Amino acid sequence: EAGVTQFPSHSVIEKGQTVTLRCDPISGHDNLYWYRRVMGKEIKFLLHFVKESKQDESGMPNNRFLAERTGGTYSTLKVQPAELEDSGVYFCASSLAYKGTARNEQYFGPGTRLTVT
Amino acid sequence: TQLLEQSPQFLSIQEGENLTVYCNSSSVFSSLQWYRQEPGEGPVLLVTVVTGGEVKKLKRLTFQFGDARKDSSLHITAAQPGDTGLYLCASRPYAGGTSYGKLTFGQGTILTVHP
Numbered sequence: 475e476a477g478v479t480q481f482p483s484h485s486v487i488e489k490g491q492t493v494t495l496r497c498d499p500i501s502g503h504d505n506l507y508w509y510r511r512v513m514g515k516e517i518k519f520l521l522h523f524v525k526e527s528k529q530d531e532s533g534m535p536n537n538r539f540l541a542e543r544t545g546g547t548y549s550t551l552k553v554q555p556a557e558l559e560d561s562g563v564y565f566c567a568s569s570l571a572y573k574g575t576a577r578n579e580q581y582f583g584p585g586t587r588l589t590v591t
Numbered sequence: 592t593q594l595l596e597q598s599p600q601f602l603s604i605q606e607g608e609n610l611t612v613y614c615n616s617s618s619v620f621s622s623l624q625w626y627r628q629e630p631g632e633g634p635v636l637l638v639t640v641v642t643g644g645e646v647k648k649l650k651r652l653t654f655q656f657g658d659a660r661k662d663s664s665l666h667i668t669a670a671q672p673g674d675t676g677l678y679l680c681a682s683r684p685y686a687g688g689t690s691y692g693k694l695t696f697g698q699g700t701i702l703t704v705h706p
Contacts, residue, residue: 516699519695522691572691
């Protein structure tokens with residue numbers, strides 16, 4: 475069974491440009507999460523989809539970030555326009571459920587390393 | 592927002608030594624998870640502890656959850672070079688009877704085991 479995949483693995487863009495990150499969750503996982511780790515800091519939550527709906531977007535830093543999950547399958551995270559402080563590793567995770575303690579294990583992708591110069 | 596303090600940040604030891612990593616919070620955890628992350632990969636779940644005082648073992652790894660559910664530890668016995676990696680603790684918010692999916696992570700402990 476394929477795990478969570480993310481594309482691209484690396485992206486280097488200039489300040490002011492636009493970048494779109496893609497995440498393909500494990501097949502059948504309704505829950506999809508985006509996290510980010512900036513250098514020297516802990517991994518931080520960005521948002522949580524249940525199918526195509528945004529369940530929790532409390533971690534989105536500002537309106538330059540737009541996440542979508544049309545059809546409830548893969549998700550994209552667009553940063554427009556990118557700023558220097560957006561550099562970091564963006565992780566996607568998916569899970570079967572999110573409540574309780576069963577079936578809510580989150581499986582992480584390998585991440586996309588974004589560098590804004 | 593619950594903050595997790597993880598210590599130490601760095602740990603460099605020789606093969607065969609024992610070590611303990613700590614994860615603490617001023618708030619009560621609903622549950623606490625330990626992850627391991629290797630370079631170029633995402634975090635991989637090792638264990639989830641839920642009940643205060645709980646102890647779980649995974650081969651040479653022992654995980655403890657504090658009685659008050661505000662702290663947890665990961666103990667590795669007879670460390671091996673293959674244990675090298677980033678160890679992360681994470682918790683899931685639980686408020687007013689509602690569970691949330693998002694995870695809050697500690698900063699992580701970078702463990703290096705020298706042969």
